Amino acid sequence: MSYDRYVAICHPSCYVNLMSKEICISLAAAVWAVGTINSLVHTLLMLSLDFCGPSHIQHFFCDIPPVLALSYSSTYLNEIMIFMTDIFLALGSFLVTTVSYSFIIIAILKIQSFKGKQRAFSTCSSHVVMVSL
Template sequence: MDDKNQTKMTEFHFLGLTDILHQQIVLFIMLSIVYLVTLGGNIAMIILIWTDLRFHTPMYFFLSHLSFVDICSSSSIAPKMLCDIFVEKKGISFMGCATQMWCFGLFVATECFLLASMAYDRYIAICKPLLYTLIMSQRVCVQLVAGPYAMALISTMTHTVLTFRLPFCGTHIINHFFCDISPLLSLACADTWINKLVLFILAGAIGVFSGLIITVSYVCILGAILKIQTADARRKAFSTCSSHLAVVSILYGTLFFIYVQPGSSPSLDINKVISLFYTMVIPMLNPVIYSLRKMEVKNASRRKFER
């Protein structure tokens, strides 16, 4: 039994998304396009921000890091998943699974905190415009970016260490297309209530803490916008926040559905569909949302393309 368990701990196998050939073909084509658009859109956003002096502002500094995080989170899942679509045995080593779970968890949690930093930036820009350049100094911007990475690192290290210290026995088949926490906990042959409690507490803390910053920031922003006399000025002020609000709503809605579940867990098949959305689609949508909503990005992109 010890030899058997040791063998099973060296490798896992994914069930994947589907075993039907025509569905595999459609998924491969669609997801390949989504991943290429994700890479192209986010890389273009980073290059545009760092090469155009007009975008050397705190808001675009945060946006460049958001694009970097989207590239990393998507790349930690997409290449392996695309390679596995047509493979019968979708295997991944024990260490590879831990690495994938660590990388993806790090960048998803970082994105949540980055969105909170961006909300604070919008609050200062709209509610305290005269003090904006003084408050949002280069040092503060670096701290508001480094903080999310540090807090996300603590969270994902905790989840990874607690999960991969568990004994895995019985089956080594993960009912998912990547190494996520919940499907892995279902394979453990030990009591996982501590892991589930820590998952609920840390995921809830990340969501509540970053969500509270975003909520308070936008309550103050809304109050400041309502005090503006002219409709055009109100519309202009709100347009600077609309892209961020759209990104926050999409990301937090999917993450809360999966990771903050005080009661019984939903179906893993439903989780796979939702996970596919936030691992592949959301990183693609972020640069699209920001570039479509911000005229200066569209104009700068057009000038770069013409050159």
């Protein structure tokens, strides 16, 4: 979404070429691939753990930390991978969004007319609010 807003505001004349159907599909596929690989790594690491005893989890979702609590084998590698992927994915998303909106704000501030600035800010304001929340 932030890439879409970046292209719409910073390169409006090239929007059709830079946000083609192929680019949108590629961006969506990349996000799905990262999520799938992340889930696959955690699932494969879970398969190496030993479980016995109670198998009831007091959570609405079967999330990784509650499942790790049921294991009687060492979960050190799993916990390190959770920590690393959380940092990598959260920081990566945050940095991409921050950099793209930095370019957007710089481009908006270069617009001479107040009406143009207002229109550009209204284009991306809903996404900025969602990212802020």
